[in-house]
Amino acid sequence: MDRKNVLEVKDLHVSFHTYNGEVQAVRGVSFEVKNGETVAIVGESGCGKSVTSQSIMRLIPQPPGVIKHGEILFEGNDLTKLPEKKMEEMRGKEIAMIFQDPMTSLNPTMTVGKQIMEGLIKHQKLGKAEARQKALEMLRLVGIPSPDSRINQYPHQFSGGMRQRAMIAIALSCAPKLLIADEPTTALDVTIQAQILHLMNDLKEKMDTSIILITHDLGVVAETADRVVVMYAGKVVETGTVEEIFYKPRHPYTWGLMGSMPRLNLSRDTELSPILGTPPNLLTPPKGCPFASRCEHAMQVCKEHMPETTNSSDSHQVACWLEHPMAKPVDIPHDVVGGVSK
């Protein structure tokens, strides 16, 4: 597939200055997003997935946050160096974002219609009447029943699922090239989640938008992603296609994530294999591999040196000392390998 990169993140470092010192939330993250693909960023709370996405939108409050190092190339332009005025033009028009909590991210004092029209009037220079037409069209597109009356209602009159649809309508109204969805369905019930994911997949195909999906739900990843970026303690530990990550995971942390989840075909008598311990404190991140203290395959070298990222195939990269030719070969735990319901 010869697709152009819409977004390239290169060696991104983001820190927050707090009373306790500098929290190194993102420590050298690199990945790219191609045209029309869905990239899922997975990891536990505090792994830096949301900070990464907010840095792309330049939504990190500065101070206390600071992008210390790295480039975020959007169609070749470095977003970290863009003046705020230019960035404002990007937001909503070129890159749009959907947030986890639709209640707190919509403006409660504006009608839903106004909120959709806002971007259209600002970015696409549409007149009021035109913008209203377009807003109605968007509401219809995201499947909100009777848009003619809904357009004049306020967010509190919408249900959770409908608010999320409204937010998607706002995000997609200017046909952005990149959509960042930060836990878009975490606050929703499964049947509503199914509706929203279905809608997002559908719209991606219709509008050829690239999507960065941030989630901790591996089920959602399996359903929607083309490629997966696994993050841990501010670093990317593994990237690959969704098949590679689910069927041939190579990093012990990815194994741990897979083993922690009960699959529908898992018998009640088998124990889950959780990851023991807790993630490291990013005020004083460990010198070596951040996962070493929780990793059952950890060697001496892991504690002292961060492993290089190596290619296991063209699309599959892993940062782990087990990949080193000198390391003792370790078999992937059999209970981990991708869902295997075959």
Added chain:
Amino acid sequence: MSAVEPKVEKILEVQQVKKHFNVGRGQVVQAVDNVSFDVYKGETLGLVGESGCGKSTIGRTIIRLYEATDGNINFKGKMTKDLKGKNLKQFNREMQMIFQDPYASLNPRMTVGDIIAEGLDIHELAKGKERRDKVVELLKTVGLNEEHADRFPHEFSGGQRQRIGIARALAVDPDFIIADEPISALDVSIQAQVVNLMKKLQREKGLTYLFIAHDLSMVKYISDRVGVMYLGNMVELADSQELYDNPLHPYTEALLSAVPIPDPETEKRKERIILKGDVPSPIDPPSGCRFRTRCPKAMGICAQEIPTWQEVRPLHWVSCHLYQEESLKKEEGVK
């Protein structure tokens, strides 16, 4: 597995329980309406459903945080609503609860040791050194250690707090624990730790669990039987494997098909039932079967009559007109 043989001893019987909330202006939220089920000693009964289905309300009604509007709840053969004095105190000891939010459910001004020992103090189970020893023992049981007893909740991570909540529940030697979404607020890797702990404690202490959650794969994994709720009603109840293999109620089918499975191949092949619209308001639920407004298989009779709660296969209960011969006959007649 003892899928078909019923376990003998009922520890809890919930009979036709209703819980309605008056929300003013003459409006009543029918949070739980005519729910009946039994829980057997030593089993885990899972309750699933989406937000607003009444699963937490039923849990809270069972432990008497709410008073039931109607219906009976028997715990160990005694009607819980009649309990008074000494018997009530004993009931409060035998039934404990673990809450969803490990941040909100621990008093931030008390040390962990005092939080865990509060039950011991109230029930006068241990004093002085014995009390301290008991606290340490409980901390160890849930995978924490002695030094944690003198710290405050804010010093702990979510997973650790949930362990403290479990230790608090265990302090008074309960027989029955209601776990209301005990793992929903935790990260995946931590969820597995807590679930393994709960299963281990069940094996060792013969506990009975009512496990309330919306994560269907976790519920299936931990439960012996699973009940599915929708808008205040129980719509289906069966052995967990049976329920997942042969869901009968259209809502259960849709709910199971909506769960994203962490396996890309399966996901690509899967036919998903996408329900239309949202859950109706429990203030003014639909007539007849409450699910009919979103049901892909709704018939004429579903709007007119409330389906009865029937055992259509051994130990597999469902409340749906599709499985009731009389209803199907009437439906034919209508046509």
